[in-house]
Amino acid sequence: AQSVTQPDIHITVSEGASLELRCNYSYGATPYLFWYVQSPGQGLQLLLKYFSGDTLVQGIKGFEAEFKRSQSSFNLRKPSVHWSDAAEYFCAVGAYKQGGKLIFGQGTELSVKP
Amino acid sequence: NAGVTQTPKFRVLKTGQSMTLLCAQDMNHEYMYWYRQDPGMGLRLIHYSVGEGTTAKGEVPDGYNVSRLKKQNFLLGLESAAPSQTSVYFCASSSGLAGTYFGPGTRLTVL
Numbered sequence: 586a587q588s589v590t591q592p593d594i595h596i597t598v599s600e601g602a603s604l605e606l607r608c609n610y611s612y613g614a615t616p617y618l619f620w621y622v623q624s625p626g627q628g629l630q631l632l633l634k635y636f637s638g639d640t641l642v643q644g645i646k647g648f649e650a651e652f653k654r655s656q657s658s659f660n661l662r663k664p665s666v667h668w669s670d671a672a673e674y675f676c677a678v679g680a681y682k683q684g685g686k687l688i689f690g691q692g693t694e695l696s697v698k699p
Numbered sequence: 700n701a702g703v704t705q706t707p708k709f710r711v712l713k714t715g716q717s718m719t720l721l722c723a724q725d726m727n728h729e730y731m732y733w734y735r736q737d738p739g740m741g742l743r744l745i746h747y748s749v750g751e752g753t754t755a756k757g758e759v760p761d762g763y764n765v766s767r768l769k770k771q772n773f774l775l776g777l778e779s780a781a782p783s784q785t786s787v788y789f790c791a792s793s794s795g796l797a798g799t800y801f802g803p804g805t806r807l808t809v810l
Contacts, residue, residue, distance in 0.1 A: 594739075615745075619798065628789060629801040675741060677799075685730045685749075685793040687758065691740035 587612050589678050591649045591690035599698045604678050607659040608676030614615050618659040619687065620650055629675065635659065646670070648684040701725055703749060703802035705790050711808045720775040720805050722790030728800075730793040731773040732757070733765060735786040736804075748773055780809045795803045 589607045596603055610616060617636050621629040633644025640652040659676060673694045674684045679687040719751040729750050732803065734742040734757075743758030748767040748779060764776045773792075779786060787806050793799040 589741075621801075628803045631798050631800065634798050677742075679799070685795045685799060686744055686747055687742075687791075687799055688733065689734075689740055689743070691741045 587688050588676070589688050591676055591693045593693045594691065595694045595696070597696040597698060599629075601665050602666050603694070604661075604663045604666045604670070606674050606695070608659045608661065608690060610657050610659065610676070610678045610688075611616050612657075612678050612680070614680045614690075616678045617693035618650075618652060618681060619679070620644065620648070620659075620661045621675045621677060622646075623673045623675065623692075625672075629638075632661070632674075666695075666697055668697045668699065671695055700772045703790055703792055704722075704798055705733050705802040707805060707807050708803065709806050709808065712777075713810050714781060716777070716781065717778050717781050718766075718807075719777075720788055721791070721806075722773045722775070722792075722802060723771055724773075724790075724792040724800075725771065726800065727795070728792035728794045730795065730797070730799075731767065732746065732791045732793070733763070733775045734791065735759065736789060745775065752789075757797060771805070780807075782809045785809045 588611045602667040619634045620632040626691045635642045673692045676690040703724045732747040733745040736742045746765040751770040754765045766774045790802040
């Protein structure tokens, strides 16, 4: 079955500290992988995407993610968190040939301590 | 360039009432989607469309209908609303490789 798991429901980090949000997927076809961010009461904003090529992808707002096929993971990282990064983060997997449908993880809520 | 827009932003219905949510995109995307978001469950696909005049069921289609008469619009209908349909509804569009772009959402409460 196709699925995305974000093991951490809620993470709290101190401002300036590094961040890693975990994402594991189960997908039969070659996956396209995405990270989205959602601020309270807002829609989803695309942070970054991986289709092929270099397994380390850079996104907006200083985020990066690394695709590890052997571990079926696509973890999101940021070297230094800012208070404005507090939001909910969603990992998603999809396939272009399947109409671009996305399967989402449950989300990880990030809180940032001053 | 407005991206993906949704109408209305908020709505309260009584059980059994009907309504239609409107989604519009100005990016000339072929694919459009309706998702619902519930706490702790991420986003789940209700219905989607791979082109004008086409629709298909997603993960949770029961109780909803959709239509895509024009490429830029994707309508989601609730014929007889139930409290279980209380949720935040997101429309999205995609050209496939460029990623999927979401609207601001519609918060629906069914009493």
